[in-house]
Amino acid sequence: MDAYKENIDITLKVNGIEYRENVPANMTLLHFLKERLMLAGTKEGCSIGECGACTIIMNGRTVTSCLVLAVEADGAEISTIEGEAKDGQLSALQKAFIEYGGIQCGFCTPGMIMSARELLDRNPNPSREEITEAIAGNLCRCTGYEPIIDAIEAVAGNKS
């Protein structure tokens, strides 16, 4: 049947820019972002939705992009770590992660910041417990999490 396709045309917005692409059905959204759009910031860790390194925001909600097919993102609005800095200026979250030592090796950081961004968008004044729950799906092996939680808390408090 014609409607069953191995390659599909999709249109989506990533960090405010519209893209039209033809993608294989078996391509994940993660690989689409990294290999087609050359947005290498999003990281691939476990590839099975456990580590959160590939977390992005899709239609306002965080998802692990390794478990989403690119074709499922047809019509979606997506934010990745590349959309954080504006006009050469790091975002408040990025600055806080640096200031509080929330980054060491950096591998979890893009996904961690996306989870933090989505949390602050839906809950501008989260408690420490709510921050912990929001980033529970983002594994960090370096920091012990406390500096990350401090960084997110600092931005939440300063948000006007």
Add this chain to the structure above:
Amino acid sequence: MIKQFTYFKPGTLAEALAALQTEGSIALAGGTDLLVELRGGVKSVDLVVDLKGLPKLTELSTTPDNTISIGAGVDLNFLVDHGKIREFCPVLSEAAYSIATYQLRNRATLGGNICNASPAADMAPPLFVLDAVVVAAGPDGERRIPIFKFFTGVKRTSLKRSEIVVRVEIPPVPKAKMAFLKKQRIKGHDLAAINMAGLADSGSGTLRISIGACAVTPIMLKGTDQLYRENRDVEKLAEEVAALAVNSIKPIDDLRATAEYRRDMAAVFAKRLVRKICA
């Protein structure tokens, strides 16, 4: 990494059911189980039928007789947050919240959790105690399957090849007390070693307890109503329900727990549940 397949996103139920008659086809909902299985080569498919284009699958409604109808495609965070669910079936919200992580709950669906049919499916025990009905749609129309007849084995359900679950109906719930308990090694990063849901309504003398991950399917304890009506003392009731739980399960040793540990925890959880909902 994932073997090539064709993709189809039907806009109507009829198109979806027709596509699912194709040999080698599979339904895609949230994808949090399916994509892992495709990547690992556990499953090999020729056609993925994405159900997210079917609008009715994400609806939640209440009928005039107060039956709550939950579309199979609603995601778990929707159930965590939904006011009506939190008010009338909090055990569903609690179980949903216990599953995986925030990002995964944004994708994983109620229908997917039960159709995947893991013996440890966390949404199953709450649906058992709520006496839910699974509504499946197939080429011959809709079929209503009581939840206790839905699971038939490990990763097996009573769904036919070309049927999909379209919604789950929760009959009117009395103002009962409910609770959900779950033992896992690491919150959010492991499946349940054992999970248990309970519902107690003192008015009608109803006590329902369901246990997961301790047999090939989630199970419902039989005879709890009678124990509930016979026992005025909660501690005595707790002991008797615990003994019933241990005798009703058929746990195995696996990577999450030994059978012995599961039997011990079944008794601990049963007592905890009874104290919580029958006191």
